[in-house]
Amino acid sequence: MREGWQVRKLAELVVAQNGYAFSSSDYAQTGHFVMRIGNVQNGYISTADPKYMRMPVDGSLNRFILSEGDILVSLTGNVGRVGVIKDEHLPAALNQRVAKISIRNNSPATKEFLLLFLGSDWFREELTGAGHGAAQQNVSTKDLLEIEVAVPPLPEQQRIVALLDEAFAGLATAKANAERNLQNARAIFESHLQSVFSQRGEGWVEKKLEEIGRTQTGSTPKTSDHSNYGDFISFVKPGDFKADGTLDYGKDGLSKTGADGARIVPSGSVLMVCIGATIGKCGYSDRAVTTNQQVNALSPSDGSSNRFIYYQMLTESFQRSVIHASGQATLPIINKSKWSALPVWLPPTSAEQEAIAEVFDALVHETQHLTRLYERKLAALEELKKSLLHQAFNGEL
Numbered sequence: 001m002r003e004g005w006q007v008r009k010l011a012e013l014v015v016a017q018n019g020y021a022f023s024s025s026d027y028a029q030t031g032h033f034v035m036r037i038g039n040v041q042n043g044y045i046s047t048a049d050p051k052y053m054r055m056p057v058d059g060s061l062n063r064f065i066l067s068e069g070d071i072l073v074s075l076t077g078n079v080g081r082v083g084v085i086k087d088e089h090l091p092a093a094l095n096q097r098v099a100k101i102s103i104r105n106n107s108p109a110t111k112e113f114l115l116l117f118l119g120s121d122w123f124r125e126e127l128t129g130a131g132h133g134a135a136q137q138n139v140s141t142k143d144l145l146e147i148e149v150a151v152p153p154l155p156e157q158q159r160i161v162a163l164l165d166e167a168f169a170g171l172a173t174a175k176a177n178a179e180r181n182l183q184n185a186r187a188i189f190e191s192h193l194q195s196v197f198s199q200r201g202e203g204w205v206e207k208k209l210e211e212i213g214r215t216q217t218g219s220t221p222k223t224s225d226h227s228n229y230g231d232f233i234s235f236v237k238p239g240d241f242k243a244d245g246t247l248d249y250g251k252d253g254l255s256k257t258g259a260d261g262a263r264i265v266p267s268g269s270v271l272m273v274c275i276g277a278t279i280g281k282c283g284y285s286d287r288a289v290t291t292n293q294q295v296n297a298l299s300p301s302d303g304s305s306n307r308f309i310y311y312q313m314l315t316e317s318f319q320r321s322v323i324h325a326s327g328q329a330t331l332p333i334i335n336k337s338k339w340s341a342l343p344v345w346l347p348p349t350s351a352e353q354e355a356i357a358e359v360f361d362a363l364v365h366e367t368q369h370l371t372r373l374y375e376r377k378l379a380a381l382e383e384l385k386k387s388l389l390h391q392a393f394n395g396e397l
Contacts, residue, residue, distance in 0.1 A: 005152045006108070011145035013107045013114060018075070018141050019094035020064045028054045033092040035066060035085075040074045040098060043119060045083040053093055066092040071101035071115065073127075073144065079137045080124035084115070099141050109149070113157040116164055117149050120389040150393060160392050167388055171381050178377045185370040189363050196356060197315045203348040210340035212309070213301040216265070217274075217336045218291030221258045230255030233264070236291045238273040241283045244364050245310050247271070254290055262290040269299040270306045272313060272322075275333040279326060280319045284310045296339045304346060308353035311360045312344050 010016075022034050031054040039046050055061055066072075070085040076097040085092060094100050101118070103111045117123055126147045127139055152160070209215055218236075221228035229235075234249040235258075242248060254262060265271065265285060272282040274296045284306045291297060300306060312318060321342050326332040347353055 002152065005150050007148050008108065008151050009145060010147050010149060013104060013109045015102045015104060016141040016144050017100045019096045019098045020061055021096040022053050026053060027051045031055065032065065033089055034095050035072060035092050035098055036095045037074050037076055037097055040072050040081045040083045042081050043083065045085065045089055055093060064094045066090070066094055066100065071118065073099045073101060073118065075099055075139050077137065079139055080127040082118045099144060109151045110157050112161045116161065116389065117393060120393060121386055122390065122393060123147065164388060164392060168385065171385055175378060175381050178374045182371060182374040185367050189367045192363060193311065193315055197312055197345065200345055201347065204345045206343050206345050208341050208343055209298050212298065212304050214299045215336060215340040216263050216297055218263055218293050218295045220292045221254065221261055228255060228258030229253065230258065232256045233259045234289045236271065236289045236295060238276065238278050238281065238294050241273065241281050244368060245283045247283050247285055247289070249287065249289065259290060265289050265291060265297040266299045268306045269297045270309045270313065271295050271297045274339055276331060279332045279334065280322045282310055282313045296336055303350040305350060305353040305357050307357040307361065309344060311357060
């Protein structure tokens with residue numbers, strides 16, 4: 001530690017207040033925004049799923065009313081997330097298991113310096129290590145206040161804050177550029193996809209899926225009979241669909257006994273999730289598989305390319321038709337007969353289908369390459385930010 005730095009407990013620098021146990025039965029349509037654990041994210045306050053409370057007119061809960069600039073720290077679950085209240089969040093009130101941090105008047109640490117400290121991995125690790133409870137992590141305001149922080153003299157704090165503010169602004173710009181490039185790479189693929197299938201060439205014909213080949217829904221053998229399961233044939237479920245349309249064949253499988261009682265999906269088929277949150281997710285197989293009942297499959301028998309049909313199923317218009325046919329209930333589901341009746345457009349020859357599919361294959365490969373490149377860049381930027389914070393609070397910056 002550098003000369004002049006002092007190790008202080010947070011209790012010497014801040015005051016921490018836990019929130020009030022507002023009852024969910026008292027939530028209202030308007031009033032004070034109740035700041036719960038889920039609203040405190042990494043570095044910001046989320047306004048998703050807002051809950052409101054009308055505060056008592058007698059002022060008995062006024063000490064839980066929040067003000068602009070208040071620092072919040074989560075004490076349960078994903079412990080140590082930090083956010084700052086802004087004017088747009090007000091009026092707001094502090095819920096239980098969220099701590100409000102206020103800087104002491106005589107604190108030797110500035111609010112700006114402490115905010116950087118509270119946003120560091122070191123702080124989260126120290127706070128998590130103080131947690132209690134097996135089911136989920138829990139800490140108290142007492143645990144929080146026991147954490148130690150190395151506090152430099154005021155001029156050094158100001159220098160560190162200025163350096164990190166400038167560095168983080170540059171990192172934020174680089175991150176925004178990487179995210180924009182990532183979005184552009186995906187947009188190029190989406191644009192070409194929509195162009196090909198909306199501006200169809202001469203001779204394209206519309207056919208229902210059931211007119212192209214055999215359609216079927218999967219099934220699940222009795223899980224209580226362990227003899228049904230093994231490695232004879234892959235057993236594909238919604239979680240086995242990859243982003244590039246290929247399938248993960250290695251997770252689960254059926255034995256010969258299980259396969260004999262299942263519906264076999266031949267190699268060269270197109271598969272789609274037809275129930276639940278991932279309805280519309282699709283892929284194609286390069287080997288025979290079985291599936292559970294959440295998956296429908298088309299096995300072309302007219303020479304159609306399964307990859308060409310797969311790419312057409314990715315289009316906005318086809319996905320809309322799936323959702324429309326599902327009834328859009330709480331648990332969306334499209335049955336086999338409705339799915340089999342969905343239309344697709346086909347070029348005159350299978351060779352033309354293959355040529356189009358190959359163009360999309362190349363675009364997918366390039367998009368995935370760019371995605372991995374930009375994701376690595378984003379990860380590197382995040383690691384650099386962590387490294388800078390580590391250096392700052394170890395007197396190395």
